[in-house]
Amino acid sequence: MSEDHGAAHLVPLLHRTLGDNILGVCLHGSAVLAGLRPHSDIDVLVVVRRSLTEDERRVLVRELMQVSGAPGVRPVELIVVVQDEVRPWRYPPVCDFLYGEWLREEYERGVLPEPGSTPDLAPLLTMTLAGDTALYGPSPAQLLDPVPLVDLRRAIVAGVPQLMADLDHDTRNVLLTFARIWTTLATDTIRSKDAAADWAVERLPSGHRAVLAHARAVYLGDVEERWDDGLRSGVRPCADFLVQVIGRAYERS
Structure with missing residues (x-):
C-alpha cells in the first residue's frame, strides 16, 4: 500500500500522550480499503494495555483537536481499544476512547470520551485485520482476534x-x-x-x-x-x- 495515508504525524503524538501503554497503532477505513478519497478521514485504531486515565483522555483530545482538520491535514477519527476487551473476542465490544470531528463541539465544552459498548467496532476491527497496515507495533493479526461473521452482521445492522x-x-x-x-x-x-x-x-x-x-x-x-x-x-x-x-x-x- 502507498505510504500516502496522511497518518505519519499521529504516531509521535500518540507516543507523547500514551507512552508505553500503546501496544500497536493500525490503519483502517478508506486508507486500507481502496485509498483515501477527497472527503475521507484518517481512520486509526490504537490498541493499548489498559484503559486511559482521565488525564490521558484530556491530553489526547487536546492534541488531536490541534491537528485534526488543520489546514493541509485530513480530519482524524481515532479509536482506542484495550486489548483485553477485544481479545478474546466477545460481543458487543468495548471502545475505550473515540475522537471524531463530529464531536468537536462536545470536546470544546470539556466533554471527554468515555469507555462504552460499541457494536460498530465489529466492522472496524474487520477492516483493520483485512487492511493489515500497522503504523506502529506488530501486525493487526497479532493484536486482534477475527470477528465472527454473525457478529459482524448484527453489528452493522444495529x-x-x-x-x-x-x-x-x-x-x-x-x-x-x-x-x-x-x-x-x-x-x-x-x-x-x-x-x-x-x-x-x-x-x-x-x-x-x-x-x-x-x-x-x-x-x-x-x-x-x-x-x-x-x-x-x-x-x-x-x-x-x-x-x-x-x-x-x-x-x-
Whole structure:
C-alpha cells in the first residue's frame, strides 16, 4: 500500500500522550480499503494495555483537536481499544476512547470520551485485520482476534436506526453506509464506500439510482456536495428502500 495515508504525524503524538501503554497503532477505513478519497478521514485504531486515565483522555483530545482538520491535514477519527476487551473476542465490544470531528463541539465544552459498548467496532476491527497496515507495533493479526461473521452482521445492522436519524444532515455518508451494509450482508465482504455504491446502484430500482450515484460522485470529488430539489426529494425514498433491503438481507443471513 502507498505510504500516502496522511497518518505519519499521529504516531509521535500518540507516543507523547500514551507512552508505553500503546501496544500497536493500525490503519483502517478508506486508507486500507481502496485509498483515501477527497472527503475521507484518517481512520486509526490504537490498541493499548489498559484503559486511559482521565488525564490521558484530556491530553489526547487536546492534541488531536490541534491537528485534526488543520489546514493541509485530513480530519482524524481515532479509536482506542484495550486489548483485553477485544481479545478474546466477545460481543458487543468495548471502545475505550473515540475522537471524531463530529464531536468537536462536545470536546470544546470539556466533554471527554468515555469507555462504552460499541457494536460498530465489529466492522472496524474487520477492516483493520483485512487492511493489515500497522503504523506502529506488530501486525493487526497479532493484536486482534477475527470477528465472527454473525457478529459482524448484527453489528452493522444495529447502526441503521441512528444512521436514518442522521440522514438529513449527513446525507452522503448515510446513503453510502447503507450501500456498504447491504453489500456486506450480501457478499460477506466490506468494500470501500464507492465500490459498495457501484454494487448497489446496479441492483437498485431505476428511480433510486441517481440519488446513490450522486452520493458516490460527491464522495469521489467528482461533483460538489449539493442536493438540488430533484435529488433531495428522492433521498428519503432511496434511504427507505435501502433500509428495507438491508432488513431482508439480514433476515436471510
